[in-house]
Structures are given as C-alpha cells and as structure tokens.
Amino acid sequence: MVKESDASDSSQRGPVERHNARIGMALFLIYVLLYAGFMGLSAFAPQVMSQTAVGGANVAIIYGLGLILAAVVLALIYTVVCRGGER
Amino acid sequence: MIYEFSWSAFLIFAFFVAVVLGLSFYLGRRAKSAQGFFAAHGQVNWFVNGVAFAGDYLSAASFLGICGMIAWYGYDGFLYSIGYLAGWIVALFVIAEPIKRLGRFTFTDALDSRFNSRAIKLTAAISTLVVSTFYLIPQMVGAGTLIQPLLGFSYTTGVVLVGVVVILIVVTAGMVSTTWVQFIKGSLLVVFCTVLTIMILRRGLTVSAPSQPQTVVKTADGRTLINGMRQGDLPQGKNDLEPVGKVLALPNGQTSTGPLGPLKFLATLQGSKVETWTRKDVTTGDVTTTVYTPVARDGSELLTPGGSPTFKGVRSAKLTDKLDFLSLMLALFCGTASLPHILIRYYTVKDQAAARKSTVVGIASIGFFYILTLFLGLGAMTSGAMDVTNNNMAAPLLARSFSQTLFAIISAIAFTTVLGTVSGLILAASGAVAHDLATNSFRLAHHENSQVNFAKVAAVVVGVIAMILGIIFRDFNVSFLVGWAFNVAASANLPSLVMLLFWKRTTSAGIAAAISAGIISSLGWILLSGQAYKDIYHLDPSRAIVPFSQPGLVTIPLGFVVLIVVSLLTHRPRGVLDESPQP
Numbered sequence: 001m002v003k004e005s006d007a008s009d010s011s012q013r014g015p016v017e018r019h020n021a022r023i024g025m026a027l028f029l030i031y032v033l034l035y036a037g038f039m040g041l042s043a044f045a046p047q048v049m050s051q052t053a054v055g056g057a058n059v060a061i062i063y064g065l066g067l068i069l070a071a072v073v074l075a076l077i078y079t080v081v082c083r084g085g086e087r
Numbered sequence: 088m089i090y091e092f093s094w095s096a097f098l099i100f101a102f103f104v105a106v107v108l109g110l111s112f113y114l115g116r117r118a119k120s121a122q123g124f125f126a127a128h129g130q131v132n133w134f135v136n137g138v139a140f141a142g143d144y145l146s147a148a149s150f151l152g153i154c155g156m157i158a159w160y161g162y163d164g165f166l167y168s169i170g171y172l173a174g175w176i177v178a179l180f181v182i183a184e185p186i187k188r189l190g191r192f193t194f195t196d197a198l199d200s201r202f203n204s205r206a207i208k209l210t211a212a213i214s215t216l217v218v219s220t221f222y223l224i225p226q227m228v229g230a231g232t233l234i235q236p237l238l239g240f241s242y243t244t245g246v247v248l249v250g251v252v253v254i255l256i257v258v259t260a261g262m263v264s265t266t267w268v269q270f271i272k273g274s275l276l277v278v279f280c281t282v283l284t285i286m287i288l289r290r291g292l293t294v295s296a297p298s299q300p301q302t303v304v305k306t307a308d309g310r311t312l313i314n315g316m317r318q319g320d321l322p323q324g325k326n327d328l329e330p331v332g333k334v335l336a337l338p339n340g341q342t343s344t345g346p347l348g349p350l351k352f353l354a355t356l357q358g359s360k361v362e363t364w365t366r367k368d369v370t371t372g373d374v375t376t377t378v379y380t381p382v383a384r385d386g387s388e389l390l391t392p393g394g395s396p397t398f399k400g401v402r403s404a405k406l407t408d409k410l411d412f413l414s415l416m417l418a419l420f421c422g423t424a425s426l427p428h429i430l431i432r433y434y435t436v437k438d439q440a441a442a443r444k445s446t447v448v449g450i451a452s453i454g455f456f457y458i459l460t461l462f463l464g465l466g467a468m469t470s471g472a473m474d475v476t477n478n479n480m481a482a483p484l485l486a487r488s489f490s491q492t493l494f495a496i497i498s499a500i501a502f503t504t505v506l507g508t509v510s511g512l513i514l515a516a517s518g519a520v521a522h523d524l525a526t527n528s529f530r531l532a533h534h535e536n537s538q539v540n541f542a543k544v545a546a547v548v549v550g551v552i553a554m555i556l557g558i559i560f561r562d563f564n565v566s567f568l569v570g571w572a573f574n575v576a577a578s579a580n581l582p583s584l585v586m587l588l589f590w591k592r593t594t595s596a597g598i599a600a601a602i603s604a605g606i607i608s609s610l611g612w613i614l615l616s617g618q619a620y621k622d623i624y625h626l627d628p629s630r631a632i633v634p635f636s637q638p639g640l641v642t643i644p645l646g647f648v649v650l651i652v653v654s655l656l657t658h659r660p661r662g663v664l665d666e667s668p669q670p
Binding site for chain 2: 017020021024025027028031035038039042043044046049050054055056057058060061064065067068069071072074075076078079082084086
C-alpha cells in the first residue's frame with residue numbers, strides 16, 4: 001500500500017540523486033535562458049539576427065550553431081560533475 | 088522530374104534489410120522474456136544506446152524534411168534542427184535518471200511507480216498510443232512517397248514493405264533487434280552526411296546563369312506537359328523539368344570560390360545572390376497548370392529566420408503570429424523528453440549512469456547531425472540538382488550531383504531512416520497495449536510468456552493499422568502530424584513527469600487528470616486552429632476559433648495547472664492510504 005503524500009520522487013531520492021538533480025537543474029536553467037534569448041530575438045528583434053557576428057556569418061547562424069554546441073558542452077559538463085548511478 | 092529505377096540503390100537497401108532481418112532472427116532467442124522483449128534485458132551498452140537514440144529520433148522528417156526546407160527556404164529548416172536538439176536538454180537534465188530509476192519497461196511504469204493507479208495506466212497508455220500514431224502516419228506516408236523516386240516502386244509497395252519489415256524486426260526480437268537497427272541506421276546517417284558535407288565544402292560555390300520559368304500542365308486525359316511538350320522521351324531527346332538550385336552572384340565579383348571552410352561557406356553564401364523558386368497553380372476545367380518562377384534573392388535574407396510559410400510569423404507584425412512561432416518552439420523543446428518511443432530506450436541500459444552517458448552520446452550525435460543539416464540544405468540549394476516539384480528529394484539529389492553511387496547510398500539510407508523510427512514507434516505502442524493495458528490494467532496476461540505473446544500480437548496489429556493509415560492518408564498533408572505528436576506529448580506527458588519528480592503533493596488523480604486534459608486540450612486546440620481549417624477542412628483559416636495554430640504555449644501550462652489543482656483537491660494527509668487497486 002502506498003501513501004499519496006509520499007508520492008513525489010523528490011522524497012525518495014538519496015544524496016547522490018539530489019546532487020545530480022541540483023546540477024541538472026542549474027545547467028537546464030542556463031540552457032533555457034540561451035534558448036529563450038534566441039527565440040525572443042527571432043520574434044521581437046529580428047534585425048539583430050541579420051547583423052554580422054563572427055567570421056562574416058550573421059547572428060542567426062552563430063547563435064543557432066552555438067545553441068547546438070552549447071547543448072553538447074553542457075551535457076559533457078553534466079557527465080563530468082555528476083556522481084554515482086552505477087549498479 | 089522523371090526518376091529512374093536504380094539497381095544500385097535497390098541492392099544497397101535490400102542488403103541493409105537482409106542484414107537487419109538476419110540479425111533480428113539471430114537475436115530472436117535472446118528476447119523470449121518480457122525483460123528481453125521490452126528492454127533488451129537492460130544490457131545494451133551505453134554508447135550503442137546513445138547512437139540508437141539518434142537512430143530512433145532522426146526520422147525521415149529530420150533527414151529529408153529539414154534538408155528540403157533549408158534548400159527551399161533557407162534558415163527556417165534549421166529552426167527545426169535547433170528545437171529538436173534543444174528538447175534533449177530536458178531529457179538529460181530533468182528526465183533521464185529518474186525515469187530509469189522509477190520505470191521498468193514503459194514510461195507509464197515510471198509515472199505509476201508510486202501509486203499503482205489504474206487511471207494513470209489507462210491515460211498514459213492512451214497518450215502513448217495517440218502520440219505514437221500521430222508520429223507513425225507521416226513515417227508511413229513518407230515511406231510510400233519516397234520509394235518511387237528513391238527505389239522506383241509504387242506508393243503502396245513502399246508502405247507495405249516498411250510495415251512488413253518493421254513487424255518482422257519487432258516480432259522476432261523486440262527491443263534487441265530494434266536497438267541494433269537503430270544503431271546501424273544512426274551510424275550510417277551521421278557518417279554519410281559527414282561525407283556529403285565534406286564534399287560540399289570541397290566543391291565550394293560557383294556562379295551559374297539565371298534560369299527561365301518552368302510550367303507543368305496536367306491535362307484532362309492524364310498527360311503531363313513540361314514547358315508545352317510531353318514529358319519523357321521524344322524523338323529529339325528527353326523532355327523533363329530542368330534541375331534547379333543556383334548561385335547567381337558571389338561576393339567581390341568572383342565566379343567560383345574553390346574549397347571553403349565551414350564558416351567561410353556560410354559567410355560567402357550570406358554575401359551571394361541565390362536563385363529560389365515560387366510556385367503558382369491555376370486550374371481551368373480539368374487542366375491544372377503549375378508555373379514555377381525563379382527569383383533572385385540575397386543570401387543575407389535567406390540566412391535569417393522567417394522566410395518559410397511555417398515560420399513567417401517571425402517577420403509578421405501581429406502578436407498572434409509571433410506567439411504561434413514561440414508556441415511551436417516551446418512544443419519542440421518540451422516534446423522530445425515526453426515521446427514514449429524515446430523514453431523506452433532508457434530501460435535498455437543497466438543503470439542511471441548508463442542512462443546519463445547514453446543521453447550525452449545521443450545529444451552529441453544528434454547535435455552533430457543537425458549542424459550537418461544546415462550544410463546539406465544549403466549545399467542542395469546551390470547544387471544545380473534539385474527537383475523544383477519535390478523539396479523532400481533535396482538531400483538525395485544533392486548526393487547525385489556528386490556521384491550516382493552516393494545517390495544510391497543516400498537513397499537507401501533515407502529509406503532505412505523510416506525503418507529505424509517506425510520500429511521504435513511500434514515497439515512503444517505494443518508496450519502500451521501489452522504491458523500497460525493487457526497486463527497491468529486488465530490482468531489479461533498472467534505470465535511473462537503471455538505478456539510477450541500479447542506484445543507480439545499487438546505489434547502486428549499496430550503495424551497493420553499503420554500500413555492502412557499510411558494508405559488512407561496518402562493524399563493528405565501529413566507533415567504537421569509530427570508537430571501534433573510533439574504538442575500532445577509535451578502537453579499530456581511532460582507536466583506529469585516533471586511534477587512527479589519535483590512536487591511532493593502530486594496525486595494519482597492529478598496525474599491522470601493532467602494527462603487527459605493535455606490530450607484533449609492540445610487535440611481540441613489543433614482541430615480548431617487555422618492550420619486545421621486550411622489543411623483538413625479546406626476552409627478560410629482566418630475564420631478559425633483559436634488565435635494561433637500551435638497549442639503548446641497554452642496547453643503545456645494548462646497541464647501543470649490541472650495537475651496542481653486536482654492534486655490539491657485529492658491530496659490526503661500523511662498516513663491516509665491510497666484507495667487505488669492493488670496487485
């Protein structure tokens with residue numbers, strides 16, 4: 001039998017899981033800011049997107065490629081900083 | 088354009104099918120238990136699982152659709168690449184480890200792990216079936232549509248071929264064979280798209296003379312006239328549409344650049360003039376005339392968002408148009424981590440660390456592939472090889488501009504992308520039917536063997552339904568169904584997954600209500616949207632009831648609100664036992 005009040009996973013997690021979840025949430029928020037910035041610029045300041053940024057390419061190209069690379073970099077940071085989870 | 092049967096493409100595809108079917112039958116004995124069938128015994132290596140994530144996720148829509156959209160409209164196709172990849176961040180940082188820790192075979196297991204609630208099992212299984220079906224239909228229609236130009240068979244042959252091969256893959260060895268099919272497909276896709284990108288950069292950009300307009304007339308007696316003459320072989324040679332995709336001017340008056348680095352390629356194109364095409368249909372009686380007109384456009388305009396019909400809201404002054412764009416990008420961000428066929432892959436690895444590492448491999452391979460889509464699309468845009476009538480063929484025709492062998496390989500890979508994704512979808516749907524409904528909800532399967540048999544029968548039934556839907560939906564514009572799948576998944580599944588992990592007062596009634604509200608509200612919104620008015624009812628989209636077409640911006644928060652309100656209303660203090668049925 002299960003108590004409804006114990007339903008949340010957060011109450012079941014050990015210290016390692018909580019540590020990993022905290023790091024995950026921090027990195028997640030960083031990415032949300034980057035993603036929201038891109039969408040906000042595209043929708044509300046499109047003229048910024050057409051300005052030249054790095055190597056002659058415009059902000060849209062550099063920011064878009066940067067979002068994909070940022071996902072890979074944050075994922076790598078997460079694997080280095082996270083602990084445990086092995087069985 | 089006239090496409091001829093390619094023996095080399097057929098033989099490469101047949102070889103791939105023979106390998107995966109041989110592998111499936113060989114691996115069949117390893118998947119006799121439920122743990123083997125649904126989760127490959129949880130023994131899949133994390134690196135293999137990571138690449139299989141790519142094989143599962145990168146559907147024909149990703150490979151052919153995004154490349155075609157970039158080749159046709161420029162930057163806008165890349166917005167899909169960005170959104171599809173960003174969704175993996177939610178999967179890695181929020182979902183991956185808990186879902187592995189809490190579940191066994193399906194994501195319903197994780198949602199229901201603390202409750203044992205029939206309402207959760209039912210609603211989550213229905214959500215899985217709805218999302219998987221919306222995802223399946225475009226894959227099957229894609230298989231039928233692509234097989235003619237790619238391999239030379241009829242539409243129905245394509246749908247049936249994919250259906251039969253995938254049913255065999257799933258029924259013989261379930262997740263074991265599905266994993267290997269997806270691993271092989273993911274590897275081939277990334278490797279050969281890399282080869283193609285290197286060839287594009289080595290070729291560089293070259294100026295060509297502007298094109299003339301082209302017309303296609305479909306006469307009442309079924310003939311096709313190209314620029315006023317019958318299409319096909321004529322005494323004076325073959326009459327067909329001219330391939331398109333030209334650079335009209337390069338920066339500083341150059342005529343050819345020679346090999347370019349990746350960033351230099353993009354910067355050069357940005358300073359160039361490129362020929363794109365507009366299409367206009369005129370129907371008079373039984374005769375339909377389509378006029379394709381070349382337009383010279385600045386590269387700088389093509390390389391900023393908002394040039395396509397899908398994302399035109401970006402450049403619109405109306406707030407609702409901008410909200411439509413933001414809503415779609417939110418659904419792509421939230422949808423990936425809620426797709427059942429992706430989530431079940433987490434049960435194939437042994438522990439949470441492996442789940443984490445395999446997601447990182449998935450993000451690296453999928454991210455790398457999506458960067459390549461930008462070069463493949465722009466390479467096709469400037470290849471001089473595109474079919475003005477079919478932008479889905481941009482990537483294979485780009486390959487043909489280099490060599491016939493590469494065309495054969497890319498064509499075969501394009502078709503196998505359908506196999507990998509459809510296998511995952513049918514397995515997810517079969518798990519929902521056999522594990523969530525038959526075994527856990529209705530207690531129809533009492534032994535492990537009967538659960539596996541149920542799953543195999545379910546896979547055959549779902550596969551046959553997919554084939555039938557593929558044939559029924561032949562003439563519909565199905566491209567938006569993938570968007571529906573992401574919206575329904577994000578609205579129905581994500582609020583429950585997230586709140587279960589982070590809110591202590593979540594109740595089983597709250598989860599079941601949120602899933603139901605997510606499915607109903609997102610589907611309802613879609614069916615009342617301008618897109619549905621235009622594509623389904625063929626009515627004036629301005630008469631649509633909802634202010635913008637993409638529901639995510641409203642229905643994802645609604646899922647959270649419903650879960651919170653219902654949980655607060657049904658929450659009981661500590662010590663009060665759940666009345667849900669127990670095993």
